[in-house]
Amino acid sequence: MLSTVLAAYPWLAPSLLAAVVVVGPFVAWALAGWRRAATALAVAAIVVVGLLTLWPSGIAALDGCELSWSPNLLAPEPLANVVLLVPVGLLLAVATRQPILAALLGAVLAAGIELTQAIVPAVGRSCTLDDWVANAIGSVLGAALGAIGVALADWRRRERAHEHRHAGR
Incomplete structure (x- = not known):
């Protein structure tokens, strides 16, 4: 279904990526003082991704997993697989205040998804290395955006003090 939507609207994934890159730091900034809310939203984002x-x-x-890699992220x-994990990385970075840990958790989540797709044929999904790489990049990007937003919020708090x-x- 996602492939059909993306084929019909090829501008959708790049537009979503641009939107999360622009809006992401502001979301992280707004949530920086609300770590419990960020945690709850991260859990919700993980459920949605699942x-x-x-x-x-x-x-x-x-059957199994396609391990060849064809790096055509554009x-x-x-690109949609990149966008998919950006909110998870961003929200985990705000919740944990540790962007490297957030990026790693997002990459582990993506690996778990691909592994599940490989060993549970009932889901009817194909496991691919390309999807994992794109998801991991999205997680890293989200964690970086979250770190920027948290740093801005911390800087603003220090300035006010x-x-x-x-x-x-």
């Missing part, structure tokens, strides 16, 4: 990637497709999948479907201390002079 549903999108593991919901049975109704078609027969390839095609609509690989500094202004407050010097306002009484």
Whole structure:
């Protein structure tokens, strides 16, 4: 289904990627003081990713996993796989305040999805190295955007504290 939508609207994945790159740091900035909310949203994003990637497709999948790699991340479907994990990486970076850990957790999630697709034929999904690479890149990008937003929020908080201390002079 996703392939059909992306074929009909090839501009969709690049537009979504541009939107998350622009909006992502602001979302992270807004959530920086709300780590519990960021954690809850990260869990919700992981559930949504799980549903999108593991919901049975109704078609027969390839047995095993396709391990060849064709790095064409600018095609609509690989780009959509990048976009898919950006929110997870971003929200985990805000929740944990550790962007490297967030990126790694997103990459591990993507590996778990691909492994599940490989060993559970009932989902009718194909496991590919390309999907994992694209998902991992999305997780890293999201974690970086989250780190930028958190750094901006921390900087703004320090500036306000500094202004407050010097306002009484």
